[in-house]
Amino acid sequence: RLQRNGAVLVIICLLIETNGFYVPGVAPVEFKKGQKIDVKAVKMTSTHTQLPYEYYSLPFCLPKNGTFIYKSENLGEVLRGDRIVNTPYEVVMAEDITCRLLCHDPSKLMTWDEANSQHVIQMVQHEYFVHLLIDNLPAATRKKHKETNNVVVYQGYRLGGIMNDQVYINNYLKLKLSYHKHGENEFRVVGFEVEARSIDISQLTFDGNTCILPSEASPQFVNPKGTSLLFLYSVEWKQSDVSWASRWDVYLGMSDVEIHWFSIINSLIVVFFLSGILTMIMVRTLRRDIARYNAGESDSLAGLDETIEETGWKLVHGDVFRPPSNSRLFASVIGSGIQIFFMALITIFFAMLGMLSPASRGALGTCAIFLYVFSGLIAGYFSARLYKTMRGREWRKAALLTATFYPGIVFTTCFFLNFFIWGKHSSGAVPFTTMVALLCLWFGISLPLVYLGYFFGYRKQPFTHPVRTNQIPRQVPDQLWYMNPILCNIVCIAGNIALHILSGSAREHYDLETLWAVGSQYDDKSNTSEESSIMDQYNAFLADLQPADNA
Numbered sequence: 001r002l003q004r005n006g007a008v009l010v011i012i013c014l015l016i017e018t019n020g021f022y023v024p025g026v027a028p029v030e031f032k033k034g035q036k037i038d039v040k041a042v043k044m045t046s047t048h049t050q051l052p053y054e055y056y057s058l059p060f061c062l063p064k065n066g067t068f069i070y071k072s073e074n075l076g077e078v079l080r081g082d083r084i085v086n087t088p089y090e091v092v093m094a095e096d097i098t099c100r101l102l103c104h105d106p107s108k109l110m111t112w113d114e115a116n117s118q119h120v121i122q123m124v125q126h127e128y129f130v131h132l133l134i135d136n137l138p139a140a141t142r143k144k145h146k147e148t149n150n151v152v153v154y155q156g157y158r159l160g161g162i163m164n165d166q167v168y169i170n171n172y173l174k175l176k177l178s179y180h181k182h183g184e185n186e187f188r189v190v191g192f193e194v195e196a197r198s199i200d201i202s203q204l205t206f207d208g209n210t211c212i213l214p215s216e217a218s219p220q221f222v223n224p225k226g227t228s229l230l231f232l233y234s235v236e237w238k239q240s241d242v243s244w245a246s247r248w249d250v251y252l253g254m255s256d257v258e259i260h261w262f263s264i265i266n267s268l269i270v271v272f273f274l275s276g277i278l279t280m281i282m283v284r285t286l287r288r289d290i291a292r293y294n295a296g297e298s299d300s301l302a303g304l305d306e307t308i309e310e311t312g313w314k315l316v317h318g319d320v321f322r323p324p325s326n327s328r329l330f331a332s333v334i335g336s337g338i339q340i341f342f343m344a345l346i347t348i349f350f351a352m353l354g355m356l357s358p359a360s361r362g363a364l365g366t367c368a369i370f371l372y373v374f375s376g377l378i379a380g381y382f383s384a385r386l387y388k389t390m391r392g393r394e395w396r397k398a399a400l401l402t403a404t405f406y407p408g409i410v411f412t413t414c415f416f417l418n419f420f421i422w423g424k425h426s427s428g429a430v431p432f433t434t435m436v437a438l439l440c441l442w443f444g445i446s447l448p449l450v451y452l453g454y455f456f457g458y459r460k461q462p463f464t465h466p467v468r469t470n471q472i473p474r475q476v477p478d479q480l481w482y483m484n485p486i487l488c489n490i491v492c493i494a495g496n497i498a499l500h501i502l503s504g505s506a507r508e509h510y511d512l513e514t515l516w517a518v519g520s521q522y523d524d525k526s527n528t529s530e531e532s533s534i535m536d537q538y539n540a541f542l543a544d545l546q547p548a549d550n551a
Contacts, residue, residue: 028244029135030186031093031179037189039089039175040071042082042131042138043427044159049126051426052081058123058159059116061088061103061231075369075437076362081428084133091134093187094179094237099211102231106206109228117227120160121167124222129156134177135189136359140250142193153250157196160222168219170196172232178240190240190247201230248359289314318470323390328398329405331390335383335450336406343372369441376403376446380453389462399454403447411438 031037041055056068063069063086071084088102104110112120132139143152160169178191198219205212211232220229242249293314324330347368350356356364383402384395392398414430421429430438481487 028182028188030182030188032185033094033187035093037091037093037134039087039091040084040133041087042084042133044123044128044130045081045156046123046126046128051421051424052428053123053128053425054083054427055085055087055130057425057427058120059110059112061110063088074362074366075434076365076367078362078434079365079430080362081426082361083427087132089132089173089175089233091175091177091235095235096237097233097235099213099232099234101206101209101211102233104230105209106201106204106230109201109230112222112227112229114224114226117222117224120169120222120227121224124160124162124167124169128159129154130159131156132192132194134175134192136361137189137192137247138251139175139192139194141196155251157194160198161219163219167222168198169222169227169229170198171201171220171229172197172199172213173234175233175235177235177237178242179237180240180242180244182244188244190242190244191250199232201228204230204232248357251358316474317467319474320467321465321469322473323392327387327390327392328394328401331383331387331392331398332402332405334386335379335402338382339372339375339379340406342375342378343368346371346375369438373441373446374449376449377453380450380455381457382453383450384454384457385460385463388458388460389465395454395458396451399451400447402454403450407442407446411442 043052043054044057045052056062069086073082073084077084090097090100138155139157140153140155141157143154144150145152157173158170160167162168174195174197176191176193176195177189179187180190182188197217199213199217200220203214203217205214213232221227347356347364350367351364356367379402380399383398387395387398415435418430418435
């Protein structure tokens with residue numbers, strides 16, 4: 001006993017002296033001064049098309065050695081359309097770069113043919129954003145509104161824009177990086193922002209591989225017949241007091257959090273209000289029926305009446321727990337619902353613990369898929385007990401239906417839609433190997449677990465009913481035309497739509513307002529065609545998008 005108490009005391013002392021640091025999913029990386037840092041591209045996204053594309057689907061500068069190195073991605077990253085690949089950007093820890101050519105040189109410009117130019121124009125018109133990555137930290141862009149001085153932070157940078165009905169490409173990137181000094185010669189990346197500009201190559205001055213940026217410049221327009229251009233970039237480092245554990249605060253602490261809370265509270269108030277009205281109606285009806293039953297029993301005891309006629313809700317008390325005509329399908333639907341419920345509950349629990357940090361890319365989707373697969377045991381157990389309660393006999397067929405009904409609908413729908421995404425050459429299309437992996441999870445893990453749950457659940461006692469079910473079903477009288485089941489279903493669907501509009505209108509309004517505010521198109525409709533006028537408009541446009549360095 002003394003030895004056991006001594007061991008416990010030693011463990012407590014060790015815990016007291018331990019000073020730990022943990023961010024779920026990712027470990028901090030220390031860089032030396034002058035060490036090279038990889039800049040990777042994730043994908044290109046748009047709020048208009050909802051179709052992500054790979055970075056090199058556009059004619060950007062290729063890596064220096066011409067070799068594409070793709071990151072090994074998890075299941076969640078693949079399903080969300082991420083294709084993380086290396087880029088030719090050269091970034092060195094704590095070393096600034098004023099202006100440098102990304103590829104090619106002034107004597108040999110990058111040339112886009114008509115097809116590539118048209119493709120770029122289409123992507124810019126759809127307002128696509130390019131997402132870069134440094135040390136697992138996504139690029140952020142700050143936009144400061146000139147009138148309100150509000151700063152909006154969003155991920156990625158705009159591919160280009162439109163001015164005078166002409167499309168321009170952002171061919172210059174200023175990579176603004178922040179580091180936190182951890183040790184004597186150890187640095188950690190804690191901030192990554194991008195300022196994107198469009199600069200016409202005719203207004204650039206070159207000195208070998210470097211360039212001199214003009215104070216005022218017109219944008220680099222994309223000619224639909226073919227375009228010649230150069231890509232430029234610069235790097236700016238600054239020391240920051242932000243710790244490595246807090247570097248995601250700029251992404252998670254956006255200004256629209258209060259708006260989402262307001263919409264959630266608004267939805268809850270509407271739901272509780274309508275539920276309260278329905279509860280009051282049901283309580284009044286039950287009280288009236290109970291008072292009638294009590295009065296009938298009093299008359300019967302007084303000898304005024306020998307029988308008490310059943311009215312109200314008691315008319316169906318002997319048929320409430322009667323098994324449906326297709327009890328197998330009913331049990332499978334209930335089992336699938338329980339499976340989804342447990343998957344969502346455990347996923348939310350892990351997210352609350354911080355184990356599904358956004359720094360761990362794709363962890364949320366991967367966790368949800370694996371939890372759904374392993375929750376097949378719970379679905380099979382409860383579905384089997386319900387199926388046995390409804391006096392079902394073919395439990396093996398019921399188990400097969402439970403394991404394949406809902407996943408089959410989802411897989412068939414996604415497989416059908418995936419053909420259209422493939423046709424658009426989007427990175428959001430699920431690869432064939434990933435589909436095979438999902439099928440292996442389905443038939444190799446989920447299906448056996450559902451059968452195992454059915455095996456144990458069907459051996460248990462069925463659920464007990466609070467009332468006895470009549471042997472002979474009660475005859476349902478003919479209903480009036482407005483009580484037709486089809487008409488009632490239409491009315492219920494219309495009511496659900498109205499409830500969705502009432503509960504979700506505020507949330508959708510603010511969500512769409514945020515999307516449009518971030519992805520708005522700065523389009524100048526001036527009719528002048530002189531170059532000086534274009535330069536003035538473009539410089540005014542850049543002034544409206546002045547960076548919020550001190551925000």
